[in-house]
Amino acid sequence: MTTENTTQDLEDREVPHSPLAGPLDARTMAPEGVSDGPDVVIPMWRQRVRIFMHNKLAIASVVYLVLVTLFCFLWPHLHPTNQTNQNLALTQPFNAPPSAQHPLGTDSNGFDVLGRIAFGGEYSLTVGFLAGVVTIIVGTIYGMVSGFVGGIVDTVLMRILDAALSIPLLFLLITLVTLFSRSATFLILLIGLTGWFGNARIVRGDALLIRRLEYSQAATAMGASKWHIIRRHVFPNSISNIVTVGTFSVADAILFLSTLGFLGLGIQPPNTDWGTMLQNGSDQIANGYWWEIYPLAAIFILVVVAINYIGDALRDAFEVRLIER
Amino acid sequence: MFAYVVRRLMQSLIVLFIVLVFTFTLPYFEPHGILAPAYVVLGTKASPANVHTWGVQHGMFHPYLVRLWDYIVQVVWHHNLGFSYKQNLSVWGIISLYVPRTVWLALTALVLTFVIAVPLGIFQANKRNTVFDYTATGSAFILYAIPSFLLCLLVLQVFSFGITHLPASPPSGVAPWAIFTDPVGFILPVGTLTLLSVALISRFMRGTVLEVLVQDYIRTARAKGCSNRRVLFAHAFRNALGPIVTILGLSIPGLFGGALIIESVFNYAGLGIETVNAATYLDSPTVLGITLLVSIFTLLGNLIADILLGVVNPRIRIQGEQ
Numbered sequence: 001m002t003t004e005n006t007t008q009d010l011e012d013r014e015v016p017h018s019p020l021a022g023p024l025d026a027r028t029m030a031p032e033g034v035s036d037g038p039d040v041v042i043p044m045w046r047q048r049v050r051i052f053m054h055n056k057l058a059i060a061s062v063v064y065l066v067l068v069t070l071f072c073f074l075w076p077h078l079h080p081t082n083q084t085n086q087n088l089a090l091t092q093p094f095n096a097p098p099s100a101q102h103p104l105g106t107d108s109n110g111f112d113v114l115g116r117i118a119f120g121g122e123y124s125l126t127v128g129f130l131a132g133v134v135t136i137i138v139g140t141i142y143g144m145v146s147g148f149v150g151g152i153v154d155t156v157l158m159r160i161l162d163a164a165l166s167i168p169l170l171f172l173l174i175t176l177v178t179l180f181s182r183s184a185t186f187l188i189l190l191i192g193l194t195g196w197f198g199n200a201r202i203v204r205g206d207a208l209l210i211r212r213l214e215y216s217q218a219a220t221a222m223g224a225s226k227w228h229i230i231r232r233h234v235f236p237n238s239i240s241n242i243v244t245v246g247t248f249s250v251a252d253a254i255l256f257l258s259t260l261g262f263l264g265l266g267i268q269p270p271n272t273d274w275g276t277m278l279q280n281g282s283d284q285i286a287n288g289y290w291w292e293i294y295p296l297a298a299i300f301i302l303v304v305v306a307i308n309y310i311g312d313a314l315r316d317a318f319e320v321r322l323i324e325r
Numbered sequence: 326m327f328a329y330v331v332r333r334l335m336q337s338l339i340v341l342f343i344v345l346v347f348t349f350t351l352p353y354f355e356p357h358g359i360l361a362p363a364y365v366v367l368g369t370k371a372s373p374a375n376v377h378t379w380g381v382q383h384g385m386f387h388p389y390l391v392r393l394w395d396y397i398v399q400v401v402w403h404h405n406l407g408f409s410y411k412q413n414l415s416v417w418g419i420i421s422l423y424v425p426r427t428v429w430l431a432l433t434a435l436v437l438t439f440v441i442a443v444p445l446g447i448f449q450a451n452k453r454n455t456v457f458d459y460t461a462t463g464s465a466f467i468l469y470a471i472p473s474f475l476l477c478l479l480v481l482q483v484f485s486f487g488i489t490h491l492p493a494s495p496p497s498g499v500a501p502w503a504i505f506t507d508p509v510g511f512i513l514p515v516g517t518l519t520l521l522s523v524a525l526i527s528r529f530m531r532g533t534v535l536e537v538l539v540q541d542y543i544r545t546a547r548a549k550g551c552s553n554r555r556v557l558f559a560h561a562f563r564n565a566l567g568p569i570v571t572i573l574g575l576s577i578p579g580l581f582g583g584a585l586i587i588e589s590v591f592n593y594a595g596l597g598i599e600t601v602n603a604a605t606y607l608d609s610p611t612v613l614g615i616t617l618l619v620s621i622f623t624l625l626g627n628l629i630a631d632i633l634l635g636v637v638n639p640r641i642r643i644q645g646e647q
Binding site: 176 | 470
């Protein structure tokens with residue numbers, strides 16, 4: 001951690017790399033094509049982007065996520081289908097196999113399945129992403145305050161966290177969703193506000209550690225304010241964990257929303273989300289209407305795999321030992 | 326050691342109290358007011374007078390602190406976890422039948438997870454970056470991304486209606502320990518629950534063993550001429566056990582959450598199904614009781630994990646006693 005910070009200070013002042021660095025310097029171990037030249041210190045964020053870009057599967061994951069997102073938000077405009085009329089099955093064929101008109105067939109309500117995947121995806125992706133953002137913000141602030149203020153505040157905050165962690169999340173979510181509302185906004189807040197416990201614990205661990213490191217102590221000795229130390233030292237050095245765990249939070253939020261959907265507590269009709277759709281499709285699985293569940297299942301699972309994989313690749317990109325010094 | 330356990334138990338009690346107060350307070354924030362369950366119990370067209378009577382009967386109009394105190398007396402003194410709104414029974418009377426069923430289900434899955442995931446993780450670390458490792462890691466990655474209910478459905482589709490014809494749900498109306506006397510019906514639910522946690526734990530075990538394998542004492546053991554198997558299972562295994570025990574303790578709430586889904590799909594009456602039912606009837610005392618109970622299991626699990634941590638890693642035990 002200390003060395004990472006030194007590198008950052010160096011890079012801020014654009015000091016050329018020391019020629020004294022021996023041949024066993026870490027950069028000789030960096031992947032080929034990463035180095036710009038022997039005497040230039042590459043800004044850290046660009047090195048991180050490069051390490052990330054070297055991971056082919058991570059790039060594929062990003063491309064896949066972008067494509068799915070574009071599909072979900074653009075397809076309903078390119079190829080509008082009726083996704084809200086509950087009485088569609090009275091006039092349209094329902095449970096119809098794939099055809100030219102309906103590329104993935106129709107479901108038991110007569111909705112076009114391909115259009116509905118895009119329609120439900122808008123909710124699943126939006127709720128998942130925003131809930132992940134809420135998780136990151138709340139978890140980071142809570143963990144930073146707890147780890148940095150310390151003392152009795154830390155003890156009290158951590159006991160509250162213990163209590164929160166010992167309530168099984170799914171039980172809590174079910175209770176809250178049934179008690180309150182099932183609107184998209186509420187689901188975002190709910191999944192976000194119940195998902196940050198693990199994040200807070202990790203950020204707190206980082207804050208506790210970095211606060212005690214020599215450069216933080218030195219900054220304190222030089223008269224830096226607490227806020228300055230948080231902003232300039234603690235936050236930049238724990239950003240890797242915040243972003244990595246935050247990525248996993250988005251995946252978890254999407255999974256949680258789908259589980260709520262399965263229990264009938266997800267986005268309510270006439271709107272839908274992927275979990276609710278999978279639940280509806282699973283009712284038809286025994287009838288052999290494969291198009292109502294398997295295409296969506298594949299898209300859904302790959303979305304979660306891709307997000308988790310991006311999280312893994314981000315962890316590598318932030319790994320100090322891979323950064324060229 | 327004794328002082329440590331007592332201190333941890335006291336801490337757990339404080340945590341439990343926070344959980345109790347939190348879940349007890351939740352219905353107060355309900356948009357339709359605290360009398361909303363009355364309309365579920367008495368019907369949506371219940372007259373205001375009847376609703377009022379219901380409220381009086383259930384002590385709804387007492388001040389908050391009085392109600393909280395009454396509830397604590399029910400839990401601590403009468404051990405009945407309060408009274409259900411929907412059914413005219415104490416909460417413990419409703420769930421006492423389900424508790425052993427869910428606990429046996431979860432416990433069996435936990436033991437199986439440990440037995441499968443730990444050797445799997447060790448082998449993966451030993452054979453790292455081989456086809457075996459990539460396959461196992463890839464499967465874990467995908468398993469981790471499948472929503473649990475979807476995995477249940479796929480398992481049902483393949484093993485109950487596909488290549489084999491295992492029973493799709495455990496026998497109903499049997500003793501809680503039927504899981505041992507009549508295991509055939511439990512293969513799919515327990516197997517699915519195990520599969521869900523094996524993905525997580527084996528991945529974690531692999532990482533931990535990889536970290537252990539680069540330590541100096543492993544090199545020393547190899548230099549002494551220990552066989553690979555002895556290095557893995559005597560040296561690496563014992564040193565990787567610490568983090569795994571902690572993770573197993575922490576995975577208990579997830580296990581109960583998984584059991585909730587498993588019970589719904591495989592139609593096995595347990596705490597999970599009861600929670601969903603009670604929640605849809607706004608029967609908050611029952612939900613509160615179950616939440617409290619599962620929290621107790623979680624806290625006990627964490628305590629046992631921490632004590633076991635001292636057993637597998639004496640260095641921590643010494644620190645804890647000082």
